[in-house]
Amino acid sequence: MKNVRLALAGALLGATALAAPAQADVKIGLLGGVSGPIAAMAPAMIDSAQLAIQQVNDQGGILNGEKLVPVVGDSACNPQNATDAATKAVNIEGVIAIVGPHCSGAVLAAANSVAVPAGVVIITPSGTSPEISKLDDKDLVFRTVPSDDFQGRALARTLLERGTNKVAVAYLNNDYGKGLAEAFKVEFEDKGGEIAGFAAHEEGKASYRSDLAELADGGADTLVIFDYGDGAGLTMLRQALENGFFENFVGGDGMKSDAPIKELGAENLTTFTASSPVGAQSEALEVFNEAFKGVGGDPDAIFVTTSYDAAFLAALAIEKAGGDKAKVAEALRSVSDGKGETILPGEWQKAKELIAAGTDIDYKGAAGDHDFDELGDVPGVYALFKVQDGAFVVDTEMK
Amino acid sequence: MEWIGLLNYAVFMAIFICIYGLLALGLNIQWGFSGLFNAGIAGFFAVGAYTSAILTTPEADGRIGGFDMPVPVGWAGAMLLAAAIAWPIGKICLRFRSDYLAIASIGVAEIIRLVIKSEDWLTNSARGVTNIPRPFGDLPYAQSQLAYLALVGGVLFVAYLLVERQIAAPWGRMMRAIRDNELAARAMGKDVPFRRLEAFVFGAALMGLGGALFAHLNRAITPEAIDPMVATFLVWIMLILGGSGNNRGAILGVAVVWVIWSFSEILTDQFPPEIAIKAKYIRIFLIGLMLQLVLRFRPEGILPEPQRGVSGKKDS
Incomplete structure (x- = not known):
């Protein structure tokens, strides 16, 4: 029995040592139902979120020119895998914000058991259940898709x-x-x-x-x-x-x-x-459509606009918060409160300069304006x- | 800092291993010691999770309860109701032989899942039950996780001791006799149907408890959690891999599967993102491969069932 315990502990430690992260980039979690019932929808959603991250990196990076690195986790559309993926992203990868998970049950579990206690902002692009609004979330749970x-x-x-x-x-x-x-x-x-x-x-x-x-x-x-x-x-x-x-x-x-x-x-x-x-401003949607087609994506696929917006908003909020995890939620509200200079999808450089100059900005996304209400919901x-x-x-x- | 993160993750995995350990122990009583092919673990897991959720949540609109009871009451209720539901099911289904029982139990688990998914008044249907209190949930993240681990670890340990004791007792010997030779056991005057029912109900209660612990960990339970893939077949793989008929093997199997599942993802994440997303499927492949290898080269599992009393001396 003792041997078994030792072997187990050894296996755990050995595997964790292998997995130690190597670089000090700014990390953001992309949790999605890569396997499981929505496996057909998830790749396009993750691709569009990665487009936002790519734009950030192409236009000068985040904070002091650091790279924004996506950490893709498989939430498999069920709470078991979602909590696992979220715990991994928060603790091992040290993500500053999470985009996802995709399914409502997965969002509830990941938010309750990991993100909220650990103080990490979570923005779901497709969790539409009204239960998400009711979460006791310390203002950390947001969504770019309207509640059903x-x-x-x-x-x-x-x-x-x-x-x-x-x-x-x-x-x-x-x-x-x-x-x-x-x-x-x-x-x-x-x-x-x-x-x-x-x-x-x-x-x-x-x-x-x-x-x-x-x-x-x-x-x-x-x-x-x-x-x-x-x-x-x-x-x-x-x-x-x-x-x-x-x-x-x-x-x-x-x-x-x-x-x-x-x-x-x-x-x-x-x-x-x-x-x-x-999108309230159809211009924002067109900008996104062009950009997403440019990387070989299908802009009409379901939830790609909300995924893109969630990732771009997360990046803006991290920039605004100066990389401070505790201020991301507050910053997220301020970059999308309907007041300030308008930022369209892909306008990272402009946003970065405005934030540096201390000007208030307002992101108008591909899927809508995303003026979050007090529950972190968007009206749509x-x-x-x-x-x-x-x-x-x-x-x-x-x- | 990084080590703290890794420790946090290890704590989380340990919590999951304890919860699934309870499911595997429950299945071990049914399959490992009594030879009952129960393919409806998800059903009892769900009954336990929802019972405890409904008993302990504050009053909610649109569904039964919540009754705002203390958490231990919820857990006890989860075990009782899972057992109570297992009783009539066992009464009817246990007359089937192994493979028929498997089919019947899958059916029952699906019925439970669909009822939970559809009945608003009972379980809030597809939206699930939220606001479930979590013991030590008000502590900061790391402490709260550790405290919960201590709690579920304690529960698993107690369950393990009780099951071990029961299996070492004459009752366990009788169950193995029934499993290995039903006719002989009947000829010895054992009430086979009743004993099987006992094992079925006992195992189901442990599964219900596992479900309750899971619901409180996430503070929410939704029908997505009772998918047969993650709540039935995964447990079977764990038990077969670890060694059915051996309680330590059952728990070890759980640990091995979760470790493969988790750490293969960490490894595949080192690839560039485009490959990393596709590489996630390798996890499912790896677990399948592991199962194949174990079945081929060590069909009795990593820790096989101890041969009690074969030489007359080694018996414990």
Whole structure:
């Protein structure tokens, strides 16, 4: 027994010694679901965050010309791996701020058990659960993606304004789908709409015809789908079109994916609209799109804009805080509070000079202005998109 | 400074090893000593985690409770409810032989997972339960981690001692007899179904306790944590690797798997980022490879089950 303990301790120490970090760069953690259920989405999100870091390094580096180094951790979309990755990033790599994790459950665990107690700012680009707002986070947890509450409510109001008073709602049974659907339902019914069908579905099934038939029984001709356009949402949309269960289709931001257009054809999607966050200054979005295309990325991939913004904001905050971990949260609020000189995506050099001169700056990101409220949430600006000439174009602004 | 960071990380890993150690001990009682192929560990883990979460959180809207009880009550409740749920499941499923039991238990665990994921009034469904109090959670980071480690380490140690004692007792001998030759055991007048049920319930209680310790560590529990991959099959790999039928082997297996899992990532992170992201999959490969090697060259696990009473003298 003693030998076992010794061997174990030896293995631990040996392995830790191997892993000692070598350089004194400024490190920032990028935690994402590299393996696990969102493995298909994660690489693009991490790439866009790395684009921000690359821009920082290309334009003079951070603080006194030091390099900003990303530490990629695999949070695998579950709390076990997320806490492991976050603990590693904070303790072994000594990161100053964390971008990620990607899934809400992973964010809750990583924030509660590591980031908040250790005083490290955590900015998630895709954790949309309203529970994240409720965290007792000492003002260390932020997000660049709006809480599902905002989008669901905004979509409900927009549909009612457009004269759609009766809908059926199908949502993916996870925190994303559920959060959107619940918020949508509350607002829609409050404002006098009628929900004629409301049902969760599991992902990855071959057929959703029975779910659709049940939803269609309520008599609504509009189906609202809160799901992912390259997953079950696509199957659902296809089967609903094939069997004529509904006439109009409305999706959340997860549905605004190229997959339905490619798979189903734009000509079949004339009655399909999807809500999605848009940058308040579309100029910022264009700048980002160009830059991301330049490094071979797909700017329409889901959550790439929020990931980019999270990483760029983290860099700005570190610069503003002078590299002091304890001041990053405060600095993060001050670089994006809607006051000061406007900074667009990629304008690192300009931002750096302004910060050095003591001028107040305000980052306008690709995914929105990111004026954090007291909970570290962003309100988000949405538009309803329709399909035209094989691509999504803005149909209506949403309020 | 760096050494402090490394120590902090080692403490964190030790906490995880203790929590998964409880799961592996529970499985060892079921599989290692009693031959019950339980593939539904995640289900009991989840019951324990959510029970303790609901019992100890402050009052919350939209779901049952919280009842704001002290943490030890939550942990006891987690064990009791996991055991209580294991009882009817065992009553029905334990009549199946090994492989059928595996299928039935996967099914039960999936049912539990889907109920937890879907029932708002009970578990706040997909959003999970937050605001779970953590013992010593108000201390600064490093101290709080150390205190929690002491706590879970103590719990694991006590559980280990109790299980060892039970296995060394006549009860343990009887369970091994049932495992190795059910007919002979029955001919000796042992009530086989009842004894198996005992082992199943006992193991499930430990799994429930592991779940509770995990929920309090993270101050939150969400359905993502009860994914069968990380909460069932990983535990199986740990037990088979370490040596089923040996409690020290079970805990060692947990340590080996976590160490491979964690430190292979630290090593792959030394590559440039583009490769490092892809290289993360090597971790899954390494654990699979390790399992293959152990099964090929040491099928009884790293620390095999002690051969009790073979020579008549070596028995403990």
